[in-house]
Amino acid sequence: MKRTAAIMLLTGLALFTAVLAWQGLPAIGRALSAAGWGLAVVSAWHLVPLIFDSHAWRILYRRPRPGVVRIVWARWIGESINSLLPVAQIGGDIAKARLLIKHGLGAAETGATVVVDITLAAVSQMLFGVLGLVLLLILIDQPDLAWGVAAGIAAMLALLGLFYRLQRGGLFAGLAGMVKRIGGGREWLDFVGGAQALDAAILAIYAHPGCVLRALFWRLIGWFAGVGEVWLGLYFLGHPVGLADAVMLEALGQAIRGAAFAxxxxxxxxxxxxxxxxSLIGLGADTGLALSLVKRVRELTLGIPGLMAWQWAEGRLVGRARSPAPSIRHP
Incomplete structure (x- = not known):
């Protein structure tokens, strides 16, 4: 697995370098310099979808739910890990669940909320991506693409339906044996109370469809809030666009990023x-690349402190585990 992650990282770096070289570093530098302090505004704006996504996750817990600050803190750390480390967009979710469990939240319930939240993120992103595809068809006026778009939507719906069905049918109990073999004999699911407990907790969440639908709604709100990042980025780059263009760029940009999770x-x-x-909407390749780099600056601005907070939190947990138990003196 480490070799695969290293290969994927090198592949990504090669692609990244090739795109930068193709557009020319001086031109890119000038574009980012033009954005100036606007980069800080874009980074700050990302806290808005982060809070909406955190609220969606929190809804999946039973009452009394964890505090808002604790959930936002855990999601910030998880997002930072997924953005900056080679963890296939899943390591951050495991890390945030572990932190909350170590801070006293129920193991099976926390693991279940993370699994269901990932599912709702995929569903909401698909819906958001469909809107982006429709807007693209309208903006570039090529109706022949509709059949290909429809086929892609059907495939995504089938995969999401299968994943949901597997969760309802005891997905993790069925995978436990395989996970154990891959993990060299260790039960990697132990930290959430075991596979069967996790499956039961997932079913308990789906038994309350009202909460699930509310969480899905707030997930969608989070995706739409992310449009502000694109709109602000292009505004400060000197290429303001309308709402439809911004929605299309964010929706399909996120879909492309999600497809390259490896x-x-x-x-x-x-x-x-x-x-x-x-390029499809007439902004130019250099502007598209500059927009992507604005997003990279935001990832680093919020992600590096997130990784530092993660290491600090893990260090405290290790120190607490190593601290000797207080001795009891008998009279």
């Missing part, structure tokens, strides 16, 4: 995607 940070793939999308 490459850390979707390096190179995200850049190439924005180059193509921006």
């Amino acid at each position: 490459i850390p940070g979707a390096l190179g793939v995200q850049e190439g995607g924005f180059v193509v999308l921006a």
Whole structure:
């Protein structure tokens, strides 16, 4: 697995370097310099979808739910890990669940909320991506693409339906044996109370469809809030666009990034995607690349402190585990 991650990282770096070299570093530098302090505004704006996504996750817990600050803190750390480390966009979710469990939240319930939240993220992203595809068809006026778009939507619906069905049918109990073999004999699911407990907790969440639908709604709100990042980025780059263009760029840009989950940070793939999308609506390849790099600056601005917070939190947990138990003196 480490070799595969290293290969994917090198592939991403190669693609990223190739795109930068193709557009020319001086031109890119001038574009980012033009954005100036606007980069800080874009980074700050990302806290808005982060809070919406955190609220969606929190809804999946039973009452009394964890505090808002604790959930936002855990999601920030998880997002930072997924954005900056070679963890196939899943390591951050495991890390945030572990932190909350170690801080006293129920193991099986926390693991279940993370699994269901990932599912709702995929469903909401698909819906958001469909809107982006429809807008693209309208903006570039090529109705022949509709059949290909419809086929892609059908395939995504089938995969999501299968994943949901597997969760309802005891997915993790069925995978436990395989996970144990891959993990060299260790039960990697132990930290959430075991596979059967996790499956039961997932079913308990789906038994309350009202909460699930509310969480899905707030997930969608989070995706739409992310459009502000694209709109602000292009505004400060000196290429303001309308709402439809911004929605299309964010929706399909996120879809492209999600499809490249195996490459850390979707390096190179995200850049190439924005180059193509921006060109389709007349912005130019250099503007698309500059927009992608604005997003990279935001990832570093929020992600590096997130990784530092993660290491600090893990260090405290290790120190607490090593601390000797207080001795009891008998009279």
